[in-house]
Amino acid sequence: MKIAILFFLLLTSAGALASEESPVVESAPPREIQGLVFISPELRYERGEGQEWEARIPINIGLGVRTALWSFLVEYERFESTTGNASANIKRAHEEALLWVQKDIWHQELISQWSADLYLGVGGGAFQEEVTTVLLNNSVTDKSKLYPVFALATGIQSRWFLFSRFPNLGFVTGLEVRALFSSEFDPNPQGALLARFGILF
Amino acid sequence: MKSVFTQILALTLLSAVFAVGCGQKESSEAQGDIQVRIPWYEEGTGYALKMVELKGISRLSQVSGQYVKFYFAPRVVGTKIRGVEPNAQFIKTEEGFVPTNEVSQQMAAIYGHLQRLAELDTAMGVGNVNTWPRSVGIGVRLPDGMVNNAFYDGKTDSMLIVPYSDRNLPIAVNAGILAHEHFHSLFYKIVIKPLLETPVAPLMQKSLKNNVDNFELALGGSRASTLGIEPKEFSETELREYYHLVLTRGLNEGLADFWAWVYTGDPDFISLSLPEAKKFRTLRVKSHSLPSREMIQGAVTTLSGGGRVEARLTGYSYAIGTQISRVFKNYTEIYARARNKTSVVARHEVAQMIVSALPLMKADFLELTKVTDYYTPEKFFLKVISLNKDVTADEKLFIERAAPSTVDPNSNPEIPVLPLNVVRWSHE
Numbered sequence: 001m002k003i004a005i006l007f008f009l010l011l012t013s014a015g016a017l018a019s020e021e022s023p024v025v026e027s028a029p030p031r032e033i034q035g036l037v038f039i040s041p042e043l044r045y046e047r048g049e050g051q052e053w054e055a056r057i058p059i060n061i062g063l064g065v066r067t068a069l070w071s072f073l074v075e076y077e078r079f080e081s082t083t084g085n086a087s088a089n090i091k092r093a094h095e096e097a098l099l100w101v102q103k104d105i106w107h108q109e110l111i112s113q114w115s116a117d118l119y120l121g122v123g124g125g126a127f128q129e130e131v132t133t134v135l136l137n138n139s140v141t142d143k144s145k146l147y148p149v150f151a152l153a154t155g156i157q158s159r160w161f162l163f164s165r166f167p168n169l170g171f172v173t174g175l176e177v178r179a180l181f182s183s184e185f186d187p188n189p190q191g192a193l194l195a196r197f198g199i200l201f
Numbered sequence: 202m203k204s205v206f207t208q209i210l211a212l213t214l215l216s217a218v219f220a221v222g223c224g225q226k227e228s229s230e231a232q233g234d235i236q237v238r239i240p241w242y243e244e245g246t247g248y249a250l251k252m253v254e255l256k257g258i259s260r261l262s263q264v265s266g267q268y269v270k271f272y273f274a275p276r277v278v279g280t281k282i283r284g285v286e287p288n289a290q291f292i293k294t295e296e297g298f299v300p301t302n303e304v305s306q307q308m309a310a311i312y313g314h315l316q317r318l319a320e321l322d323t324a325m326g327v328g329n330v331n332t333w334p335r336s337v338g339i340g341v342r343l344p345d346g347m348v349n350n351a352f353y354d355g356k357t358d359s360m361l362i363v364p365y366s367d368r369n370l371p372i373a374v375n376a377g378i379l380a381h382e383h384f385h386s387l388f389y390k391i392v393i394k395p396l397l398e399t400p401v402a403p404l405m406q407k408s409l410k411n412n413v414d415n416f417e418l419a420l421g422g423s424r425a426s427t428l429g430i431e432p433k434e435f436s437e438t439e440l441r442e443y444y445h446l447v448l449t450r451g452l453n454e455g456l457a458d459f460w461a462w463v464y465t466g467d468p469d470f471i472s473l474s475l476p477e478a479k480k481f482r483t484l485r486v487k488s489h490s491l492p493s494r495e496m497i498q499g500a501v502t503t504l505s506g507g508g509r510v511e512a513r514l515t516g517y518s519y520a521i522g523t524q525i526s527r528v529f530k531n532y533t534e535i536y537a538r539a540r541n542k543t544s545v546v547a548r549h550e551v552a553q554m555i556v557s558a559l560p561l562m563k564a565d566f567l568e569l570t571k572v573t574d575y576y577t578p579e580k581f582f583l584k585v586i587s588l589n590k591d592v593t594a595d596e597k598l599f600i601e602r603a604a605p606s607t608v609d610p611n612s613n614p615e616i617p618v619l620p621l622n623v624v625r626w627s628h629e
Binding site: 047048049050051081083084085086087088089090092129131133135136138139140142143144145183184186 | 224225226227238240248249250273274285286287288289290292293294296299300301302303304305306340365367368369370371374
């Protein structure tokens with residue numbers, strides 16, 4: 001959440017800075033293929049031991065390449081949960097990596113150098129879990145094998161190119177809903193909501 | 202062309218979803234005899250994380266099978282407990298399954314211990330007393346918010362475990378406490394339930410029913426009841442009634458502690474989970490004194506004169522229970538030494554004598570028809586000993602000290618009363 005706030009501040013500052021740099025000269029359009037790095041806080045729910053819903057909030061980081069209509073992304077995320085007490089406890093760590101292909105299905109230029117896209121995405125990858133079990137003064141760490149994950153997503157994102165001096169430098173913000181499929185997920189598919197904050201270069 | 206491409210793409214996506222996303226979780230599919238990593242107690246080495254084989258699993262995702270069926274946060278409905286199906290979580294490794302949270306681990310540990318207790322029951326000749334799988338409630342929420350406790354409820358024939366909030370070994374993985382609660386099911390089925398179904402004297406009915414009703418009150422069942430004891434001077438009939446209430450409760454608790462020692466070999470099985478109870482419930486104390494009739498009568502009369510009568514009588518039940526279990530433990534140790542047997546063998550042989558004597562206790566209760574008829578711990582102790590056809594000299598000496606009526610009918614040993622705050626765990 002702090003990182004999201006930081007990005008918003010950066011964007012606001014950039015917007016203020018850009019407004020000072022009045023476009024006396026027309027800025028050049030960004031190049032067709034761009035790199036992208038991003039961070040995305042995510043919210044997903046798992047079924048707990050009493051059938052209740054338990055929230056997980058991993059932070060998703062990634063990088064990729066973007067063309068006019070397509071994005072090719074690599075994502076990594078991790079979340080942990082710990083249950084028990086000082087004498088007997090269990091720490092579970094979930095790690096997941098996905099490759100995404102996204103296609104813009106709708107594009108709108110809002111104002112100069114600011115646009116919005118609606119996209120669909122398909123992803124695939126794997127996850128693994130590590131469990132550290134502690135009992136009194138002893139602990140044992142176990143790892144699961146890699147399990148495949150398939151994902152579908154849709155979202156909306158905005159792109160800003162604010163600096164005429166750096167026409168390829170832009171910012172991305174977006175909101176995405178995704179469904180993650182794996183036989184080991186509960187529920188399956190697992191729904192997730194994430195906010196994306198990125199830099200285009 | 203575009204339409205064909207779209208159809209192929211849709212088909213590919215659908216196939217990928219089915220290939221990857223469909224199918225059962227590995228823990229849902231796991232059945233039969235399964236290795237699971239749980240906190241496990243072994244005599245001599247104590248608690249450690251081990252891969253333990255859980256047998257007869259039908260659904261690992263609920264940790265249900267031949268020995269246990271779990272209910273999460275159950276309620277009492279009639280004579281059954283009803284609750285949400287638990288959703289246990291595991292990862293699968295090459296060695297076996299590993300729980301990913303505390304509740305899943307506790308369920309697996311309880312299953313493992315009840316599986317071993319079933320084997321102990323069979324070895325002791327009481328394998329057909331209980332029906333399996335046993336019903337176990339976890340995450341039990343009581344109206345008073347009680348924590349750090351476990352119960353056996355006779356009416357629903359279930360073991361119930363409330364949340365554990367201390368920093369020590371959770372009760373749900375404490376081998377001795379699970380054995381203690383399991384014994385209550387044997388005592389209930391062999392002694393209490395049959396007596397309630399026979400025309401035993403009305404005053405005995407109330408005593409025996411209290412052993413059952415105490416828990417039902419805690420769960421807020423529709424048939425909740427209390428003793429309703431107000432401080433007063435008891436009539437002879439009332440004194441006899443509350444005497445037997447305390448005595449049956451004490452025998453139940455004391456023999457349950459002894460059973461826990463039989464199962465674990467640890468005379469301080471309580472302390473890892475409830476260290477504050479160790480001082481009052483340890484079985485390490487060398488004792489030969491069984492509570493006498495006069496002492497129990499005197500204590501019941503005294504305790505009924507102040508406030509919180511029911512809590513005081515319950516506390517006293519636990520005190521005489523501890524005394525009874527210490528005497529049986531000390532007798533077992535003498536039995537072992539006299540016969541040059543290992544502790545494990547001696548514990549099992551004496552335990553077998555005890556469960557064989559339980560039906561005799563039931564028969565003795567049926568003979569308490571006159572207002573002057575009283576049952577005593579000594580009577581039960583002698584019934585147990587009577588099943589030993591080969592009493593040694595050392596045992597005889599111990600028996601004479603433990604059962605003074607066999608030597609001196611005027612003997613009257615004193616027994617301390619437990620503080621009220623220690624009594625809070627393990628109703629039934």
